[in-house]
Amino acid sequence: MRDGCRLLCRKLAQCCHVLSEFAMRYKDMPTLGFTHYQPAQLTTVGKRSCLWLQELLVDLQLLEHTERNIKFRGVKGTTGTQASFLELFDGDHEKVEELDRIVTEKAGFAHKFTITGQTYTRKVDAVIVNAVAGIGSTVNK
Numbered sequence: 001m002r003d004g005c006r007l008l009c010r011k012l013a014q015c016c017h018v019l020s021e022f023a024m025r026y027k028d029m030p031t032l033g034f035t036h037y038q039p040a041q042l043t044t045v046g047k048r049s050c051l052w053l054q055e056l057l058v059d060l061q062l063l064e065h066t067e068r069n070i071k072f073r074g075v076k077g078t079t080g081t082q083a084s085f086l087e088l089f090d091g092d093h094e095k096v097e098e099l100d101r102i103v104t105e106k107a108g109f110a111h112k113f114t115i116t117g118q119t120y121t122r123k124v125d126a127v128i129v130n131a132v133a134g135i136g137s138t139v140n141k
Contacts, residue, residue: 001128002109005067012060012135016053023049055138059131066131072109073120075100080116 027046032039075096077084082096089095104112113120 001124002067002070005063005070005128005131008132008135009060009063009067012056012063016056016060019049019053019056023047023053052138052141055141056135059135059138062134063131066127069111070109070124070128071120072104072107072112073116074112075103076113076116079118 023046025046026049027044029045030042031045031048033041033043033048075085076082082100085096085099086093089099100112
């Protein structure tokens with residue numbers, strides 16, 4: 001999920017770059033503006049594309065924030081209690097915590113969940129889907 005967010009961030013940033021060049025190229029080209037799907041007053045193609053760009057930048061910021069803050073499940077054992085690791089380390093909780101920290105770091109995560117069950121929380125999926133849905137909403141225009 002995290003790698004997918006990173007890939008999407010790169011592609012979205014590239015899209016923003018191309019759209020900003022397009023906006024500059026057509027900043028003076030007049031076009032008819034619309035409000036509630038009704039013709040309104042003149043605007044420019046550049047301004048319209050800047051409005052799209054602004055929304056894409058909000059989407060990019062949200063996706064980057066989401067990617068940076070994804071938490072790792074960590075080393076918690078099959079039910080999230082770390083019992084098997086405590087047994088391996090003769091009840092030394094500090095060693096289990098250190099193992100959890102090392103594995104989290106080696107997996108490339110800055111954050112980990114303190115408490116888990118058998119699997120990571122599906123809330124992570126929901127947060128990522130929300131960020132991706134925002135992009136879909138923007139590009140639907």
